[in-house]
Amino acid sequence: MSDDGRGPRRRRIRGVIGLTLTRLWKQATRTTSGRLVATLAGVALTVAMLLLVTGVAIALAGGGVATADDADVRITPDGETVVSSVNGVEGTRLGAASERAESIRSEEGVEHASPVLVEPTTLEPIDGGESAILVLVGVVPDDEPRTVAGLSTAALDTNNRRQIVLSETAADRFDGDAERLVRASYRSDGDTAFTVTATEPSTVEDAPVVLVHLDDLQALSGAADDDLADRMLVWGDRDAAAAAGADAYPDAAVERTGAASPASLFDDELAFVTSLLALVVGIGICASFITTTMGMTVDEDRRVLAVLEAIGFPAYSRLAVVAVSTLVTTLVGAIVGIALGWVGIYAANSLAGATVAAVHPLFVPYAIGVALIAGLLAVPYPLVVAARTTVLEEVGR
Amino acid sequence: MGLTDRLPRASRPSDAEGNAETSRGTAVRLDEVSHEYRLGSGRFRSGPDRSLLALRDVSLEVQSGTILGLKGPSGSGKSTLLHAVSGLLVPTTGEVSLLGIDLTELSSRRRTRVRRRHVGIVFQGFHLLPSLSARANVALPLVGAGVGRTKRRERATELLDAVGLGDRTTHLPGELSGGERQRVAIARALSTDPDVIVADEPTGELDTETGAAVLELLTALGRDRAVLLASHDAATLAIADRVVSLHDGQVVGRER
Secondary structure: OOOOOHHHHHHHHHHHHHHHHHHHHHHHHHOOOHHHHHHHHHHHHHHHHHHHHHHHHHHHHOOOHHHOOOOOEEEEOOOOOEEEEOOEEEEOOEOOHHHHHHHHHOOOOEEEEEEEEEEEEEEEEOOOOOOEEEEEEEEOOOOOOOEEOOEEHHHOOOOOOOEEEEEHHHHHHHOOOOOOEEEEEOOOOOEEEEEEEEEEOOOOOOOOEEEEEHHHHHHHHOOOOOOOEOEEEEEEOHHHHHHHHHHHOOOOEEEEOOOOOHHHHHHOHHHHHHHHHHHHHHHHHHHHHHHHHHHHHHHHOHHHHHHHHHOOOOHHHHHHHHHHHHHHHHHHHHHHHHHHHHHHHHHHHHHHOOOOOOOOOOHHHHHHHHHHHHHHHHOHHHHHHHHOOOHHHHHOO | OOHHHHOOOOOOOOOOOOOOOOOOOEEEEEEEEEEEEEEOOOOOOOOOOEEEEEEEEEEEEEEOOOEEEEEOOOOOOHHHHHHHHOOOOOOOEEEEEEOOEEHHHOOHHHHHHHHHHHEEEEOOOOOOOOOOOHHHHHHHHHHHOOOOHHHHHHHHHHHHHHOOOOOOOOOOHHHOOHHHHHHHHHHHHHOOOOOEEEEEOOOOOOOHHHHHHHHHHHHHHOOOOEEEEEOOOHHHHOOOOEEEEEEOOEEEEEEO
16 A cells, blocks of 8 residues: 555546546535535536627627628738728728629639629619618629628619619618619719619618619729729638639638638727627636635535545645536536527527627637636635645544 | 454555554554643634643553553543544644654654554544445545555455445445444545554444444454544443543543
């Protein structure tokens, strides 16, 4: 029964971990340990809320109206150049959009590619009424219904021009009905008449969006000369679409849109601050909860710790029992929290009828990392409680 | 076949904490040991300091292979003496030697190591871990000793068999009777094959019949170990080779 050397020490550490896991398992399954459940629930709810808020932040950073689409790949200009526009300030645009969209469409695995041009434009009914400034989004429709800027392209005829599809919010502002003629004026030197083909609910709430054929909007806004577009949307196999997009625009950013990108948080200050606050608050709440409940648990466990000391457990082994208990409980709580957070995000999206919160595989290591940091911040207090245990007070009676 | 026959003593390497006398010699020696508990002490104490002299100049020896009984009323110092022998407290003055190792000279860490290697403790209240099975409870000291899982299970199963609980290995303490729990506690105290067994009121919470079975076990253990047994009960003390009477922390009588 010698305990000299590293072998016994390793076996002791393994034994202590096994003992701790066995105790936790038995407490969870064969006893009514309310405090264990409370710790797990506290960590799980905090992690779930953190993921939900982070998901919302990522969705927020992912873009608003102009990116509420169902494309598989999105191509955007990758330059920092900003040029002036009549209506304000706009960034770099993609050139030769129609031609390159055609070349992308010709690639195997690509279903469709559409340049997208976004221009705020004044619309007014031809037969009189108040005008309104709405966001016109120019697209190239095909036979399949696609979602662009939160609206379906199905009502745009691929062969006929001068058609527009209004979002319900746009229709409210402008009083436009189907088949009614409207006049659009972008600059002081030109008007174009359009027919309203449909008024549709948008997947993006309160967005005054109007879908229009790309070439009509290019002509109206003066973007036709260089065949300009703000972005290119590509549908089809993601790998093929991304490769075709990169070939067509080697200097542009080609983004697969199947999963939200946490990296987008760094491009959006509001989303970044929101997620950062959620992280700090989440760690704080999680650590406070673990500190309180595990401190109380260890306080109840003083007799067990005293027995371990009496039968010869070294001090570090006794403290290891407490530390491993705390971290394992935190970790299990985090795993439950990830599941709850996932469910919460899907529930939020289902209730909203739109993607208000995004999910990403990186949420798993993120949540576990956050929980472990909270656990490490919390562990000193239970350790202090454990270290203060006096064996004679607990088992000497 | 008795317990000792079924569980022969394991040979162990020499101890790092001095020259352990593992042969049949003096296992425990107390030399003019006194201990004073300070009452009401602490950072936020109020009122005058009070103290309680729990042991006064106690000297005694216990040989391997003998059972020493300690008797006396509550507060006479029996438990304090057992705690000093097991290294759970360091007496205010005097020397406590365990197998030739002076416990009063050792740090807390080293006393824990000596206790782990040489002392088995049987508590009056059993003090089994409620969320662990009987086998896991018996194997617990072996975890602290760094024994591998397979050997721990084998040893614990062997000991539970020896105390007549071979069919209760997976039961939780809450599923065992008082006598069974105490037998598990005795098996736990034996798991590291200690040289000294310290038992504080081992039959205090048991009925007569169950207590007799536990005493039979302790008698068997006393054949090749030093056993220190504190009790109020005359029947329990009857198994002792010698009995020391304590009163107000002093030795007031020695029998046999």
